[in-house]
Amino acid sequence: MLPTRKHRIALISVDGDPAAEIGQEEAGGQNVYVRQVGYALAEQGWQVDMFTRQSSPEQATIVQHGPLCRTIRLKTGPTEFIGRDHLFEHLPEFIAEFQTFQREQGFQYRLIHTNYWLSSWVGMELKKQQPLIQLHTYHSLGTVKYSAISDIPAIASKRIAVEKACLETVDRVVATSPQEQQHMRRLVSTKGKIEVIPCGTDVDKFGLIQRSAARQELGIAPDVKMILYVGRFDQRKGIETLVRAVAKSSLRDHANLQLVIGGGYRPGHSDGIERDRIASIVAELGLENCTTFPGRLDEAVIPSYYAAADVCVVPSHYEPFGLVAIEAMASQTPVVASDVGGLQFTVVPEVTGLLVPPKDEVAFATAIDRILLNPNWRDQLGEAGRQRVEIAFSWYSVASRLTQIYTHLLAQTMPSIESKPQIAA
Numbered sequence: 135m136l137p138t139r140k141h142r143i144a145l146i147s148v149d150g151d152p153a154a155e156i157g158q159e160e161a162g163g164q165n166v167y168v169r170q171v172g173y174a175l176a177e178q179g180w181q182v183d184m185f186t187r188q189s190s191p192e193q194a195t196i197v198q199h200g201p202l203c204r205t206i207r208l209k210t211g212p213t214e215f216i217g218r219d220h221l222f223e224h225l226p227e228f229i230a231e232f233q234t235f236q237r238e239q240g241f242q243y244r245l246i247h248t249n250y251w252l253s254s255w256v257g258m259e260l261k262k263q264q265p266l267i268q269l270h271t272y273h274s275l276g277t278v279k280y281s282a283i284s285d286i287p288a289i290a291s292k293r294i295a296v297e298k299a300c301l302e303t304v305d306r307v308v309a310t311s312p313q314e315q316q317h318m319r320r321l322v323s324t325k326g327k328i329e330v331i332p333c334g335t336d337v338d339k340f341g342l343i344q345r346s347a348a349r350q351e352l353g354i355a356p357d358v359k360m361i362l363y364v365g366r367f368d369q370r371k372g373i374e375t376l377v378r379a380v381a382k383s384s385l386r387d388h389a390n391l392q393l394v395i396g397g398g399y400r401p402g403h404s405d406g407i408e409r410d411r412i413a414s415i416v417a418e419l420g421l422e423n424c425t426t427f428p429g430r431l432d433e434a435v436i437p438s439y440y441a442a443a444d445v446c447v448v449p450s451h452y453e454p455f456g457l458v459a460i461e462a463m464a465s466q467t468p469v470v471a472s473d474v475g476g477l478q479f480t481v482v483p484e485v486t487g488l489l490v491p492p493k494d495e496v497a498f499a500t501a502i503d504r505i506l507l508n509p510n511w512r513d514q515l516g517e518a519g520r521q522r523v524e525i526a527f528s529w530y531s532v533a534s535r536l537t538q539i540y541t542h543l544l545a546q547t548m549p550s551i552e553s554k555p556q557i558a559a
């Protein structure tokens with residue numbers, strides 16, 4: 135059966151709701167990616183339906199983001215937050231709901247782009263039931279994750295098997311950095327088709343406010359040396375390393391040193407527990423006076439935080455991409471990051487920031503100090519970062535690359551599809 139509307143596509147992200155508030159438990163880069171890719175594809179003429187699961191009864195079933203882009207929340211297990219490691223058993227219900235939705239709408243999607251391994255399984259199952267082109271973005275690889283943690287969850291072997299089957303069988307896998315591609319080839323499979331398309335950032339949202347104006351807005355004095363962390367509270371984000379590095383900084387007794395740790399958390403949940411652990415290390419190291427936890431930074435304030443900072447630190451143990459690094463760079467703020475994964479791709483050492491070994495608090499302290507002690511160099515690094523983002527990392531270019539691949543794959547299986555998506559009137 136041919137779809138009634140030729141250019142309707144589905145982005146599937148069962149666990150990462152594109153319409154959710156970003157910056158707290160299990161809502162981070164993947165949600166931003168799906169949402170921004172969805173918006174950008176819609177601007178290029180695709181009719182984009184983004185599917186996720188409903189995780190609270192208050193959530194609307196459909197969120198219309200624009201004429202061509204909406205989020206659709208399907209019932210999948212109990213309507214409450216369920217951690218990723220416990221979602222797999224509910225996926226058959228997601229598939230059944232997806233099929234019901236298609237039936238009710240009277241069409242079948244011909245192309246889906248799945249996100250994270252759970253959705254890759256959904257896509258592969260759907261492919262058994264209808265003709266379908268599937269693209270996939272991993273966002274994180276089980277093999278990489280499990281090599282770095284000691285408490286391996288029960289679902290691990292399933293995840294690893296699904297990730298391998300996905301790479302070997304779907305129509306195209308999107309790696310967000312050459313480093314992620316290498317990991318896939320080395321650790322997942324030598325078979326399958328991979329395309330490297332980096333993530334993007336909103337160059338019109340970040341970088342429009344100057345440091346002095348941003349500080350005035352946030353009430354931060356001009357002579358403060360401000361170190362910024364932005365992200366979820368998760369042990370693998372390495373916030374502990376950052377705090378210990380600040381304690382070792384030659385500037386630690388500088389009256390104006392300020393460490394800002396931005397990110398949402400919910401008491402009693404895993405992010406709340408990690409936030410409390412970090413706060414106790416801050417107290418133990420005597421850094422309470424110079425550390426603040428502003429909580430989740432929403433859309434309205436986040437550009438000012440990035441712009442106000444002298445340096446943004448991304449101390450993750452691993453990142454397949456790491457959106458925070460390019461958001462800081464877009465805001466003309468240099469980045470000190472762990473020398474891992476996609477951060478090796480986005481941050482150019484000595485040009486847009488510095489890369490140091492993960493978990494090495496002394497190396498982080500040295501790198502942070504180098505930037506804090508040299509404001510002229512900080513500004514040069516910031517300018518180069520902005521340039522790099524403008525050239526290499528916009529959502530527009532991500533969507534253009536995806537459009538090329540989608541169109542090519544659709545044309546291969548459905549020759550009647552025109553070479554370009556129609557721009558909606």
Ligand code: UDP
Pocket residue numbers: 156157158161162163164166364365366396397398429430431432433436455456457458459461
């Ligand atoms: N973020 C936010 N507010 C916060 C903390 C994080 O909006 O308080 C956003 C941040 O701007 C970025 C995303 O969450 O867009 C985190 O993405 P990243 O790829 O750095 O990390 P992930 O969450 O995927 O591990």
